[in-house]
Amino acid sequence: MSAIADPLDASVAALVPDFAPRLVAWQRQHGRHALPWQQTRDPYRVWLSEIMLQQTQVTTVLGYYQRFLERFPTSRQLADAHLDEVLAMWQGLGYYSRARNLHRCAQAVRDLHDGDFPRTAMQLAELPGIGRSTAAAIASFCFGERAAILDGNVKRVLGRLLAFEGDLASSAQEKRLWRHAEALLPAAGADMPAYTQGLMDLGASLCSTRAPQCLLCPIQDLCQAQRHGTAEQFPVRTRKLKRSRREHWWLWLEHEGRIWLEQRPARGVWAGLWTLPLFEDEAQLLSHLQPLSTLPPEPLPRIEHALTHFDWVLHPRRLALQQPADLGAGAWVAREDLPRYALPAPLKKLLG
Numbered sequence: 001m002s003a004i005a006d007p008l009d010a011s012v013a014a015l016v017p018d019f020a021p022r023l024v025a026w027q028r029q030h031g032r033h034a035l036p037w038q039q040t041r042d043p044y045r046v047w048l049s050e051i052m053l054q055q056t057q058v059t060t061v062l063g064y065y066q067r068f069l070e071r072f073p074t075s076r077q078l079a080d081a082h083l084d085e086v087l088a089m090w091q092g093l094g095y096y097s098r099a100r101n102l103h104r105c106a107q108a109v110r111d112l113h114d115g116d117f118p119r120t121a122m123q124l125a126e127l128p129g130i131g132r133s134t135a136a137a138i139a140s141f142c143f144g145e146r147a148a149i150l151d152g153n154v155k156r157v158l159g160r161l162l163a164f165e166g167d168l169a170s171s172a173q174e175k176r177l178w179r180h181a182e183a184l185l186p187a188a189g190a191d192m193p194a195y196t197q198g199l200m201d202l203g204a205s206l207c208s209t210r211a212p213q214c215l216l217c218p219i220q221d222l223c224q225a226q227r228h229g230t231a232e233q234f235p236v237r238t239r240k241l242k243r244s245r246r247e248h249w250w251l252w253l254e255h256e257g258r259i260w261l262e263q264r265p266a267r268g269v270w271a272g273l274w275t276l277p278l279f280e281d282e283a284q285l286l287s288h289l290q291p292l293s294t295l296p297p298e299p300l301p302r303i304e305h306a307l308t309h310f311d312w313v314l315h316p317r318r319l320a321l322q323q324p325a326d327l328g329a330g331a332w333v334a335r336e337d338l339p340r341y342a343l344p345a346p347l348k349k350l351l352g
């Protein structure tokens with residue numbers, strides 16, 4: 001059975017001679033060059049920056065990147081560190097699963113690859129927390145491998161370039177776009193770092209979600225969406241994330257400047273982070289308090305916190321205990337020691 005021809009194959013083939021050279025020349029002249037992770041081909045440093053840059057702005061990442069490397073100059077030092085310390089250093093970057101995977105990945109590099117990151121995108125993609133696009137970015141930046149990236153920004157650039165009508169919520173359509181992304185790669189591995197960075201830079205600057213600046217774009221005359229004035233219609237993605245709402249009561253117990261914290265389980269929301277005890281409803285919280293105090297806790301303004309899949313409403317209740325109590329699995333933590341604990345962002349804000 002012969003495969004059905006993709007109607008875009010001919011357009012992609014026509015773009016090949018111009019697209020990559022144009023993007024590479026633009027990146028070399030106008031793209032970003034001064035970022036610290038662009039001054040190295042060390043896969044550990046490039047990998048660290050790629051993971052930090054997922055879902056986080058460059059300006060925020062800069063400080064964290066620097067501090068991480070000061071504390072963990074090599075992947076082996078990161079692998080040997082305690083997870084609690086890694087999580088504490090990640091505080092404020094959010095999406096803590098990235099930090100847990102970072103630690104697991106460093107351990108896999110230490111244990112399975114003798115401390116050296118593998119050199120191909122295929123092997124890199126087998127490590128924890130490294131997806132296909134991140135693996136391709138590392139292999140391209142560090143080893144000049146001809147491997148295509150396809151993160152959210154690049155889907156937008158290529159979706160517009162090709163006026164790609166396929167719905168990227170479908171994995172078959174996503175695979176189709178990967179195939180076109182591979183066909184568009186430059187011929188020479190030496191051009192891969194500038195090409196990959198060029199795609200990232202274009203998606204992060206001119207080819208914005210709203211009101212792209214097509215007049216400044218190096219590929220404007222190649223871009224189908226620009227030609228038809230339909231840029232904002234691409235990429236096509238129909239599936240909407242279903243968001244739910246959860247509500248919990250948060251118990252803030254204090255005794256002589258120390259706060260009672262409990263560590264969340266290793267899986268699930270805020271895995272491994274330290275928080276105040278959580279309760280399904282206020283009655284449950286009050287019955288937990290009964291043996292500890294006859295005073296009612298002070299209600300504090302509710303907190304609304306948006307996570308990837310749901311909105312979380314938290315109702316903090318605060319109480320100063322006269323006597324310290326042993327509350328089971330957890331710890332009384334002095335305020336000055338809080339920076340050593342990985343706390344979720346809304347708790348950090350609440351505790352001031």
Ligand code: SF4
Binds near residue numbers: 207213220226
């Ligand atoms: Fe994006 Fe416009 Fe450039 Fe097309 S021409 S890639 S829509 S910035």
